Amino acid sequence: MSWLRSRGEDMNSIAVAIGMSKHGRALFAHRPMCAGECMIKFSQDLVLTPEKLPCEVIALLDQANEFTRVSLLVMAEKRKGQNSAWAPYIECLPSFGEIHSTIFWDPKELACLECSPIHRGTGERNALLQSEYREVKKVVESCPHLYDPDVSLEQFKHEYATVSSRAWGQGPHSDMTMIPLVDFANHDPRSRTLFSHADDNCTVVVASRDYQTGDEVHICYGDHSNAVLALDYGFVVPDNPFDEAEIFLEIPSEDPLREIKLQYMAQNNMNTLQDSNGTQTGGRPFTIMEVTSRGGKEVVVPSAARAFARIITSDSLADLEELNRESEVYGVVPFASRPRHDRRKEQRATNLLLALIEAHADEHKRAIQSLEATALRPERRYIAECVLQGELSLLLKASTSEIQRYGNDY
Structure with missing residues (x-):
């Protein structure tokens, strides 16, 4: 002063x-x-x-x-x-x-x-x-x-x-x-x-x-x-209202329709991450966060992730073409504006998302449990715990909201 x-x-x-x-x-x-x-x-x-x-x-x-x-x-x-x-x-x-x-x-x-x-x-x-x-x-x-x-x-x-x-x-x-x-x-x-x-x-x-x-x-x-x-910044905020979590979706390398699916995605500006050679990897992360809706605050899976899940779980060229036609009818967000007409096919995409969310949540639980056995200094253990707990909380809420969303759609 x-x-x-x-x-x-x-x-x-x-x-x-x-x-x-x-x-x-x-x-x-x-x-x-x-x-x-x-x-x-x-x-x-x-x-x-x-x-x-x-x-x-x-x-x-x-x-x-x-x-x-x-x-x-x-x-x-x-x-x-x-x-x-x-x-x-x-x-x-x-x-x-x-x-x-x-x-x-x-x-x-x-x-x-x-x-x-x-x-x-x-x-x-x-x-x-x-x-x-x-x-x-x-x-x-x-x-x-x-x-x-x-x-x-x-x-x-x-x-x-x-x-x-x-x-x-x-x-x-x-x-x-x-x-x-x-x-x-x-x-x-x-x-x-x-x-x-x-x-x-x-x-x-x-x-x-x-x-x-x-x-x-x-x-x-x-x-x-x-x-x-x-x-x-090197610090965290307990119960951070702006916390985010992430899930990673990827078209399996052994999928016989992989190249066709990548083409469909590229045509709709849904490119995946690129490797060092500039080639599409077939995978990308999606962010889960709390948003404000008419019903209040809720944790949601982004519609782009749901669209990706529908593409991944399509099991034939005819199924992909059907998905594409449904998307053209609904417009706005490719493959994501509405649930699929066929409830069984929509369930496949939902199950994929739920499995990924659950897998990520389990990884976070194991990581939190293992913190006690690590040699982290107190400040860094606290940072790690807050980061992991915040993401875990969002993943658990996202799982619940995804189940509710599917029930509401049908």
Whole structure:
């Protein structure tokens, strides 16, 4: 706060104070505020953006994404020490080892989450970081006056995780920015606190509800599942209302109609995942989540997954042609707008979905049971448990809703 004051900021426009909560550093209201009132307002000069990198660094970067660019800016400012204009803020950023994002978990720890989509997501993120690190090495080796040329991959991952867990898609000139002070606020999925820019030169944060002096001020990092929070931020939320689960459907390689089914799907923009050669694999994941309907909230299997199941369980060319004709009559979502005319054929597709949901649920149960026998440190065991429990809950609800849906259709 003294740093903000020394930079000439109007402290009367900052209605929050920094304190400690059970989750670490946090923001608290230091006076009463009403919903819609400006709680933070300060100069855009305080914000870290990719454009503030030295010109020589910008010239060296080709494909680096904006998180990497801001990471390089933070690394350069760290190297300056107390000579950095952002030194008091940078000293408050997490130290190495304090972020529990799954990108830092070793293979044995990550194996606890093998049945969750976070396992694949973590692998993809680490592959991205390997690629971005090549850009970083090119820069740090070319600019030894700005960086330590021996920056390791693990050090870069820490800087990247620090930035990606704090950067916002804000600002008139940049997609990703780090906003000092604001990023001390903890996450609450129910918060609807708003960021805006009154003009090109200031950042504004508006209260989404009334606050009394001493109330903790939260912001929402996004409507993220625990899997996303664990990967991007290194924490989870109990009973997360935005949790998601996943099932994977695939046309068996031994299916004699496999190529024809793939053609039907391609014609209807239902492509499957591609392998390294660009060939359709015949499989793809589908996300299960809680949605709001006229009857309230319910967990549903996406119609695209049901369409895929109908294609997989078609057992003849004539059956596929019949399914295609039914789809043309109903329109909208290919193969998915209505249950099949033949109840027996619809039951086959439903049974496939139920079997997959049950198999995924059983995997999650076994993974949860095995957590007690693992050597995970407490913070990571808690993250793994919340991710797995949230997904398991959705899978169990999806199984029930799928049975009810079939009964209602017939």
